[in-house]
Amino acid sequence: MTKIITTKAVRLKYGDSEALHGIDLDFEAKQLTTLIGPSGCGKSTFLRCLNRMNDDIPNVHVSGDIKFEGHDIYTNKTDLVALRKEVGMVFQQPTPFPFSVFDNVAFGLRLAGIKDQALIEERVIESLKQAAIWNETKDVLDRSAQSFSGGQQQRICIARALAVRPKIVLLDEPTSALDPISSAEVERTLIQLKRQYTFIMVTHNLQQASRISDQTAFFMNGDLIESGATEKMFIKPKQQMTNDYLNGRFG
């Protein structure tokens, strides 16, 4: 299996306080990896290092080695725009732009300079289908994306992220703001797509992690405690701390 992202000794400081104390974690291509751990353990912070979303927060300093397909993404020459086209992101709160469904999904394509109307249309439809939201939107593509339900909005956002054909999609607690039915819809979408894309997902929902992920990494207080195949980790964790967390003794 190929490793699409490798990280080594990743440390992150907010001013003087260190939030990540040296993380070594690699991600397999075309797998769904979940990052789990109690609130404030650094899993979201780590996720945001992978497409450099922490750059926009003042006083953040990242050190260590993060490579995407073998290239260091923290050089001065790294093209952030190009990086984020390869590494898309979906957030906790659905973030549809105040445009129609079609324009939301087409946004990244038009931005990438694609002018061919037929191609844009084809990609939009394909992405909406991939994100399992096509049936609900096909007749109302010109309606504002913000007028849909939370779960539908989130799947529109997934479609928007997929439209530019990224290699990786980062998901920051994508279902925690949704009701159980909408969460289940988003989960189904991810399961269907996980052989085509690399997903890295932060979640607080351990059952969700065990249901849909191939690999799991457990974070605690800014350290990576344990990582590996989800099945193995959930049945027989190597570390006592992981065992305690999975059994709900803290967190």
Added chain:
Amino acid sequence: MTEHQKDRFATGVIYFLVGIVVILLAGILGNILINGLPHLSWHFLTSESSDFQAGGGVRDQLFNSVYLLILTTIISLPIALGAAIYLSEYARDNWITHLIRSTIEILSSLPSIVVGLFGYLLFVVQFGFGFSILSGALALTFFNLPILTSNIEESLKGVSATQREAGLALGLSNWKTIRGIVVPAALPGIITGVVLSGGRIFGEAATLIYTAGQSGSLVDYHNWNPLSPTSFLNVMRPAETLAVHIWKVNTEGIISDATAVSAATGALLVLVVIIFNLSARYFGNKLYQKLTAAK
């Protein structure tokens, strides 16, 4: 008093206070309209003002007011938009930003007569624009910029941070996120800012007395050449507006129907502001729907 009685008492006080505001505003508005509307007529709207005799109209003043409003908005909107985008999206939280913000706050409470005298010294005298629509529009821009800037800044800041993050995460540059997402999302607020400042510009007199002048020149509404001195589009001609007309008729007017003229002009001013307000909202909503597909 029990908790329940306290609650009812406080509710009563709040209703009473809002009642005072509503009665005051309705009283003023009603007074202006009741006194002014009977004197408003097609003749009043379409004839020239008169210096000595009764029966003059406000044709030129009405046009000048609208023209100044449009020119001022054209000049000040891009500047205010740019400044607001800087303050809301780019400015770091440091002393320079604080300085800019407090300057804007101070400027927005500057008395309009001071802006007028400043405009007189700078545009009329120093730049040699004379008493003209151009001098008036530039002075009004000074008057208008601070409030418009802070209104637009507020509406840009109202756009949720998650929208910006989503834009950046999609690979948009900072500028494209602003232009493509933040500004369209803030459009309703921006339109409200333009409407509010439009009303202020339209009713402004003190700033214009020393800049656009108090006398009207001969205006020809068939002359579409802006460079011709008699053209209604010429920006170098002196131009009295409705608000200045009210002031002049009441201070130095010698026409026998001064009271009626100023009452009618006042009512007209209020009506135009209302029409401007409603139509700006209507077209703004249309534009917003077109940009955002919101229904």
